[in-house]
Amino acid sequence: MRRFFLITGAMIVLMIMPQATVWAEEEFTPAQMKQIRKMFEEWSKQQRQKQRPPAAGGPAIAAPSPPPKMRSTIPTMGDTTKQSIRYGQEFSGGSGLQGGRTIYARPFVKAPKTILGGYIDFTLTKCNNGGARDCDKVSGFDQERFVPFFYSQVTDRLSVAAELEVEHGGPQGNQSDGDIKMEFATMDYRFNDAFNLRGGIVLVPMGRFNLIHDSPLNDLPLRPMVSRSILPSTFAESGIGFFGTFYPTALSKIDYELYVVNGFNGDNGQFRDGNGTRGSRGSLKKDNNENKAIVSRVSFSPMLGVEVAGSVHHGKWDKDDKYDLTLFAVDGALQRGPFELMGEAAWANAEGSGLYETVAGTVSRQDGDDSNRRQVQQAGGEFYVVPENMFGYYVQLNYHFMPEGLTRALPSYFGQDSTFTGILRWGKADTNTDSDINPNDEERLTLGLNFRPVEDSVIKFAYTWNRKGVNNPAGATNHNGFQFNLSSYF
16 A cells, blocks of 8 residues: 555656656665656556456446646746756756857756847937927938847746837947947846835836836827926936835725935036936946935826826935935826826926036036937036926827728728827926026927827827927027827837
8 A cells, every 4th residue: 555655646746747847867866766667667557457458248447537737838928937947957057068058058048938029219300490309400310219128037926127228220320329228127026916126227217207108108209308307218227126006995006116226426517407317317337426316106096097196216416425306206197088188297406506617527418419328528617507496397188089981991001909199298397497597498389190000009290399498588499390200019
């Protein structure tokens, strides 16, 4: 009887172990291996005897039951409970070299588990009178963004995600006027819905737009001005923290994110009223003052289609660790039928405001068109203003529609997933609200129309009316123009 239970137990283990798992003989002693072989031989003999046809007139033998169904070894998104790969058996790690094959001795070669996707963003813009933010006075085609996205569910609790943004063809383009940078790169460890750990280059949860800034998600070609100067989208920082979701009722939910990050670096002209906080985004490598900043966003959705949220970012902006910079933001979205209303407002308050003089040296500075950020040699003796207060906002109304006549007449072009959207956006950004002569305050009215053949791809057209220096006694200047954009996930 004892041997029967040993044989049965061994066969159960063999049946439930994943098929791709390799048992190495060195895991067992010689005596254990001898006993296992003997048990398997006896079990095989019994199985052969059971399968013999019964003698004439003897009792019928029931057909053997089918083996238990094995779980698929291919994980779905969020599930990586698949076979483990053994070092030295499936691949070599550490000091286990395999000659010329060592370059393949990586777990993702033997068991690939990374998903590759991303989005592409192509634009044509033209604005008169010297151009406006994001809209040059000279019309030109711009391969604005190509953004590969990587996602890997390493285990059922650990995941890795990253975006690598290639702007304007990259730095090695024909004119070397592009850029390559990490949009974000994080490792998440999941405990439960309410509490999860995240570390890496974090997409900063300041406001709504920064979290959904992907071009295919947005209905207009240009980003809101408040999200370019007051809240510097795309806004990412190195840090660590937590995020999660609570469900107070069956229809409502609360999302939160809380991180400790390096913070801003606004020394030597990087933080000024000319471009707000955009030029003072901190290093992803080091902290300029070793005084960490804290950023958090909490959103509440009482029902589907309704969301309100608040965000805060607080830390020191100077290398001497003397002056605070605090950003506040509120945002919300309301969707009812074909109508969608969304908006965002942001405030910035800085200590140590006033007139400063630059010191010669290398600094990180935005390009003139506010696109790329570069290390440049800055001359000394230039005066600039660090503002005490900044403010900006935008309000946007969308209307989604699809004429039935088009779907009936041209179903191959206008399918069930196709839709048109009409857009109206009003926005404003003032990078120094305490100055009546600030030439950098802007306001913008945008009318747009786009077509989505499917939800993940969009063709956009918009016209903007821009006014810069609204409160400037010398008078405001108009920078009006059009934008055309093609965007798609892939």
